[in-house]
Amino acid sequence: MSDPDVSDLISVERAIQIIDSTPITLQSSQTAMEGSYGCRLARDLRSDRDYPPFDKSQMDGFAIRAADASSRLKVVGEIAAGGLSDRAIGTGEAIAIMTGAPVPAGADAIVPVEHTRREGEFVRIEKPVKPGQSIAKRGNDCVAGEVVLKAGIRMAGAQIAVAASIGATEVSIYPPSRVAVLSTGDEIVPIDQTPGPTQIRNSNAIMLQSLLRRGYGCFVDSVATARDEPSVIRREIEKAFESCTVLFISGGMSMGEYDFVPRVLQELGFEFKITKLRIKPGKPFVFGGKGDGAAAKYVFGLPGNPVSSFVCTVRLASRLLTRLSGGMPDDRVIRAKIEGSLPANGPREFYLPGIWNGETVRPLQWKGSADIYALAQANVLIVRPENDGAVASGGVVRALEIPT
Ligand code: AMP
Ligand code: MG
DSSP, X not given: OOOTTGGGSBOHHHHHHHHHXXXXXXXXXXXXXXXXXXXXXXXXXXXXXOBSSXXXXXXXXXXXXXXXXXXOEEEEEEEOTTOOOSSOOOTTEEEEEOTTOBOOTTOOEEEXXXXXXEETTXXXXXXXXXXXXXXXXXXXXXXXXXXXXXXXXXXXXXXXXXXXXXXXXXXXXXXXXXXXXXXXOTTEEOTTSOOOTTOEEOHHHHHHHHIIIIITOOEEEEEEEEOSXXXXXXXXXXHHHTTOSEEEXXXXXXXXXXXXXXXXXXXXXXXXXXXXXOEESOOSOEEEEEOOGGGOEEEEEEOSSHHHHHHHIIIIIHHHHHHHTTOOOOOOEEEEEESSOBOOOOSSEEEEEEEEOSSEEEEOOOOOTTOHHHHTTOSEEEEEOTTOOOBOTTOEEEEEEOOO
């Protein structure tokens, strides 16, 4: 199909530059550590003491002097985790020790119990011993004052464990972005209603809401719908922006008789930074902003077609969301051999749903920008560069991982 006006449109690469250089203001807040999961740290976290805080046994066994290992050793005590020995080890002596317990003075190795034979008050060592074995030296993991989590890192299980280990009951994070979703269209009905013969269920709202919340960690502030009627669209946009920072509007974006959204946004003072984009699927896509500093508002106008809406969110809008959450956008791109061939691509960068099995990628049949059924099978979007030639089976393609 010819695309006569495509040279007027901007490339996806340029759109990414525009989104990535749009000024944002980040505000951090203090939160209880349990509530930090998924958020990025706003300040470095430093260790309060050395870890481990003492020379620690890594095994259940015997603390000994490595040089004594060949002789029969007298067991002169026992140290449990959390305990402390009140005596040092002398020549020919051993102390029974548990994992996590402090190594007694005089000892320089831990012999695991499996490498020993107990003989009453004595113990024999049955394997060679190296000085320092099975001892985690004080400060081995980190020393007091060292940065253990850098600002910008996303808090998940392991990061929360680190914060807990240094006693950070509260952490300074960038809170989730407040986003809102507005679906426009006279034909759309809520998913719990039976659509009339020419109506369709509003799949975009819940798709965007879920993707924004689970895929990008946003706080979804409101979800609304509007008929294709300028005053209604205007009222819903104003209402959403009373408390959200980023609004996602689906439908009503193009040049149709009933596509009022761009006009209403302009009337409300939004400045468009992107309006025409060489992307497939994804036309028409709009990115705009209004105000600055902490009061800045952003809008993504997405095509009504669900796959287009999805691709624009994953490929483009997600970058602003990542920045607003304190992170640096970094697409998860894979390179893999393709199973089956691909025809030459047209003048727009094309995102084709595909299945990646960890080794090769298989393109799904492309039935167009409404085909959420194929999209739902996909775990990647194969990226076809503008005017890319045909790709033979076994050729290498790039693909973008779809967030789950
Ligand atoms: P539009 O961008 O408004 O021209 O809509 C393009 C196509 O997407 C039309 O077939 C619409 O019916 C469909 N569409 C619009 N909004 C939604 C929605 N919220 N959920 C599912 N499909 C939609
Ligand atoms: Mg419409």
